[in-house]
Structure formats: C-alpha cells, structure tokens
Amino acid sequence: MLPFARVAIIGMGLIGSSLARAIRETMPTVRLTVSDGDPAVRARVVALDLADDVTENAGAAVVDAELVVLAVPVGAMAAIAAEIAGELAPGAIVSDVGSVKARVLADLGAALPGVEIVPGHPVAGTEKSGPDAGFASLFQDRWCILTPAVAGPASDRVAAFWTRLGARVELMDAAHHDRVLAVTSHLPHLIAYSIVGTASDLESVTRSEVIKYSAGGFRDFTRIAASDPVMWRDVFLNNKDAVLETLGRFTEDLVALQRAIRWGEGDTLEALFTRTRAIRRSIIDEGQDTEEPDFGRKH
Amino acid sequence: MLPFARVAIIGMGLIGSSLARAIRETMPTVRLTVSDGDPAVRARVVALDLADDVTENAGAAVVDAELVVLAVPVGAMAAIAAEIAGELAPGAIVSDVGSVKARVLADLGAALPGVEIVPGHPVAGTEKSGPDAGFASLFQDRWCILTPAVAGPASDRVAAFWTRLGARVELMDAAHHDRVLAVTSHLPHLIAYSIVGTASDLESVTRSEVIKYSAGGFRDFTRIAASDPVMWRDVFLNNKDAVLETLGRFTEDLVALQRAIRWGEGDTLEALFTRTRAIRRSIIDEGQDTEEPDFGRKH
Numbered sequence A, B: 001m002l003p004f005a006r007v008a009i010i011g012m013g014l015i016g017s018s019l020a021r022a023i024r025e026t027m028p029t030v031r032l033t034v035s036d037g038d039p040a041v042r043a044r045v046v047a048l049d050l051a052d053d054v055t056e057n058a059g060a061a062v063v064d065a066e067l068v069v070l071a072v073p074v075g076a077m078a079a080i081a082a083e084i085a086g087e088l089a090p091g092a093i094v095s096d097v098g099s100v101k102a103r104v105l106a107d108l109g110a111a112l113p114g115v116e117i118v119p120g121h122p123v124a125g126t127e128k129s130g131p132d133a134g135f136a137s138l139f140q141d142r143w144c145i146l147t148p149a150v151a152g153p154a155s156d157r158v159a160a161f162w163t164r165l166g167a168r169v170e171l172m173d174a175a176h177h178d179r180v181l182a183v184t185s186h187l188p189h190l191i192a193y194s195i196v197g198t199a200s201d202l203e204s205v206t207r208s209e210v211i212k213y214s215a216g217g218f219r220d221f222t223r224i225a226a227s228d229p230v231m232w233r234d235v236f237l238n239n240k241d242a243v244l245e246t247l248g249r250f251t252e253d254l255v256a257l258q259r260a261i262r263w264g265e266g267d268t269l270e271a272l273f274t275r276t277r278a279i280r281r282s283i284i285d286e287g288q289d290t291e292e293p294d295f296g297r298k299h
C-alpha cells in the first residue's frame, strides 16, 4: 500500500525535483502537485513531466495533499508555512527537506498549530541547483533523518515514504540532528567557502596560479564551495550555535597542528595523518562513498 | 627524437609507477631501470612489467641513465642523492617529483655538486599509494612545474620529457612554487586532516554518526585525509614557512566568517558564497576538473 496517494512538493530546485523524479519512478500512481514561484522553473517542470499539476502559489498546490513537502531554503520555511496554513486538507502531514531541523520544527509548529509536522532531512545532495540538476537516484542508499517532536503514526508514514524512495530512515531529536550535521556537513562547507575565499585574495600567489594548480587538492574544496549561496547562508544563520561550537573545536585542533608544524614535530603529524585514514575506510565500508581514487576523475 | 634514451626511477610508489607506465606508453623504446627498497614492490614491478630492470639499491639503477627521477618522500631525497652520487654517468640529469621544491633543490645541490639538477613536481595525484595505484594517464593535461636554479638545455630536455608524457610544463622559481602549492595543495590537505581529526574526537556526536551522515560534505575531506601520512608529514616539515603563512591568512578569514555567523550577517555570508562559485567555474574552464556534479558519484 502507498504511504500517501496525493503528495505536494513546494519548491522544485535540486531536492524538490529529485524528490518528484524519485516518486514518479518508485510510486508512479501517486498524484503529484508541485509549486514554484519562478515561471521558468514551472516551464521546466512541465517540459520534463515531473508532476501532474504545477502551480504558482504554494497554497493552491496543497489543497488535497495527504503529504506536503517543503523543499525551499531553511529561511523561507516559515513564510511558506504561513501561506499554506489555511489551505491544508484535514489530516495532512507537513514535512520538509531542510538542512537544519530545530529551527524548522519550531517555525512549522508556530505557523501550523494542530497540524502533524514531521521535519525531514535527506542527507544527500550535490553542488548544483535548480530543476535540471535533480535526479531520481539521489536518495538511494542515503540516510533520511526525521525529527518529529514525537514519533507516532505520522512519522511512521513519512518513514515508509522515504523507504519507498530507496533511502534509509533514522529518527532523531532535532537539536541532536543539528549538532551531527554541523560536523558532517555545515563545518565542511564553511571551511571550503573560507579557503576558496582566502586563496583568491592573496597577493603573493595570483588567482590564475590558484586555478592552474588546483588539482593538488584545492579543486575539491571549490566544488563544495560552488553550492547554492542562499541555501547555505540560511543554514549558517539557522544553526548558529552548533556551527560555532564545532568551529571552535576545529580551530583549537588546527592551532595544535600549526604548533606541531612550527616546532617540526613530525611524529605528531604522522600520527594524526594515520588516524584519519581509518575514518575514510569506515565511510567506504558503510557505503557512503566509493573507493575509486579521486572518484574516477579523468586525469 | 627522444629527450632521453635511458631513464632511471627511484621509488615505485603511486607517482614512480605512474611515471613508468606513462613512459612505457608514450616512449616505449626508452630503456627503463627502476629501484625500490621493498621486495614486495619489486615483485609487483616485475609482475606488471613496469620496467626493463629493477634493482634493490638506488645506486645500481642509475649507472647508465641519462635522466634519474627520484620519486620518494621529500624527506628521503637527500639520502637517496648521497647514495647515487658516486654512481651517476657523466652528464646525467637528476630530477624528482617531490611536492616541495626549495628544500629539494638545496638538498640535491648539496649532495650532487657539479650535477645538472632539474627539480620537478607533477601537480597530479590521488589519495592512494604504492605501485598498484599508479596509472599511465595520471599526468595527462596536468601541469608539471620545473624549478631549476637556472633554465637551460637540461631543463629544456626535462620539459620535453614531461610534454611527451602528456603534461603541460611551466618553469618557476622554487620558492614561488612552494608558496603556490602551499595554497592549492598543502593547506587543503592540512585542513582536511584537521577536520577529520576533530570530527572523530567529539563527545556530543559519535564516530558512527559522523560516518553515517558523511555524504553531506564530510566524505570529500576524508578522501583527501586518506593520503599517505609519511609523504604529507614530509611536505609540512619541509615547506613550513609558506604553509604557516598561508594558514595564518586562512585563520584570519575564518575568524571573520565566524564573526559574521555570530552576528547574523547574512549579506556577508551570501556575498562570499557567491564569489567562490566563480573560482570553481574557472577551474572547470581551465580543464583542471570535471563539471559532473559530485564527480558522477553513484548516490
């Protein structure tokens, strides 16, 4: 049995459109209504046949949906929730895919009193944006974290939905989610944005040199630092405490490493560099990355 | 005409064995002698037919070579140079592939007085090590930087050699090379090692959570942080000044970003995140990376 027969997605960017494609592929009989404010995006949705109906306004898209998924930047969730509040069908469940959860849980709760809210975060993505960047297999074997205030029939149904899409589901406290993701996603992005900024502002090394010789490691950081600016601005504004806490830890460790370099402590360096290999091994064993060197880039 | 008819490679790890494969492919008539201290590595060299002769001692490998390439960690170059000093044929050119150049230029100069020295650094690699990790196309369309004390016929021949291997060649002052690579390679590796270390030492987030949810960005850092510990220890010990200088700049910028997050300065964040996208664009345009999202990882 389908967990939901009628689904609405608000926002047809990378994640919204991937979700639409994955639903089409795994649950083709679901009636799918989507909305997006940008006429160019709506035209692409029609051209790519990503939904049964596409609307301009979020309110119009949700009227008979059993599940509504908000796929917009974290900072835009509250306004969208306010827009759909008066239009939701009785019993509708509202979920989202935002990268920060405590704030979204609070925002949706405030805007949608009495509505079943099951915030979600598929830990999967790329550095690209928009409806053409999406693909159906994005969530395959990735984790989707659900952070409802209380677990129950509503979160069970949303869990069943993500399982059908090929994801593995985990329930977690929203605040804990935000601490975990601060480490595995938010801090890496912050560092990548920062180092790319630093590299492009030096006087002793030109920008064209940075670009030419980027294959030594830098290019990987530029890929992450090519992610959507608004999405990431909203992540940092809305997960401030956990990001600052993790960043503080990182800075301490980096200063210790700086000291080891300054004093020529080769053993300290080698010990750390050996320890980090084990983590990589575990990530490959857990199926969260491929073993191919450099991801099989053509050299 | 071949730039060199007889070549010796000392060290058959990732880079040495890739070089051997590339020579076999692009200059099959070159007589290739290699050496490696590890009997298991020598056995692999024979099994994979990577060279015409393979020796245990570096001295024995170089006796009639016109070009000798040292492909060992930067900290091992001086000892190898001392080992081969009495064995070199008259007119032999000594080069290397080390990731740091000022120290190698000084070390080789001191150990090999009167010998033509043309230090080199192919800006290409992966996180893997050893003879089985090498492949012939590693240097294709990548830059190889040569840092001789003075340019002349010897550096011209080494340049012609790398061009035959498919690389693009650039001459550079050794100290400048070390500043450029501190930015495009050494700092990124340092940061990656550091963040992976931080993430595995937290109390509030378990290591298994870090591994499970690594697809949000962290896994890319773990790949870089899986690189060879000894090679990277030697890089940081031998390019201390440039690395500490660049690290200082990075830390300053990161602190500014931390402040912007603390004070909720969304515009500052968005402006930086937008600027970094342009650098990514240029790297793809320059052919130093692929445009494929996430390098076409299977999700």
Ligand SMILES: NC(=O)c1ccc[n+]([C@@H]2O[C@H](COP(=O)([O-])OP(=O)(O)OC[C@H]3O[C@@H](n4cnc5c(N)ncnc54)[C@H](OP(=O)(O)O)[C@@H]3O)[C@@H](O)[C@H]2O)c1
Pocket (backbone or CB within 6 Å): A010, A011, A012, A013, A014, A015, A016, A036, A037, A038, A041, A071, A072, A073, A074, A076, A080, A097, A098, A099, A100, A121, A122, A123, A124, A125, A126, A127, A128, A129, A130, A131, A228, A231
């Ligand atoms: N990218 C990732 O790797 C990733 C991974 C997991 C979760 N997420 C989360 O998924 C959500 C969507 O991200 P995405 O990568 O799909 O972004 P995207 O490709 O940039 O798409 C963003 C979508 O949000 C809409 N939108 C932007 N600002 C809005 C506003 N103020 N009001 C209403 N709608 C607005 C856009 O509408 P228009 O078409 O009108 O611009 C577009 O449909 C975010 O919450 C993000 O944190 C992203």
Ligand SMILES: NC(=O)c1ccc[n+]([C@@H]2O[C@H](COP(=O)([O-])OP(=O)(O)OC[C@H]3O[C@@H](n4cnc5c(N)ncnc54)[C@H](OP(=O)(O)O)[C@@H]3O)[C@@H](O)[C@H]2O)c1
Pocket (backbone or CB within 6 Å): B010, B011, B012, B013, B014, B015, B016, B036, B037, B038, B041, B071, B072, B073, B074, B076, B080, B097, B098, B099, B100, B121, B122, B123, B124, B125, B126, B127, B128, B129, B130, B131, B228, B231
């Ligand atoms: N990996 C990269 O991405 C990359 C890129 C550009 C340049 N480089 C440079 O290339 C050089 C080789 O790196 P690699 O990646 O090929 O490393 P690798 O795969 O780990 O191989 C290292 C080689 O050096 C030998 N070696 C290690 N310590 C030695 C010592 N104390 N005395 C003599 N030989 C020793 C090893 O011999 P055994 O077989 O006996 O262990 C092995 O042949 C380094 O200078 C590195 O900076 C690396």
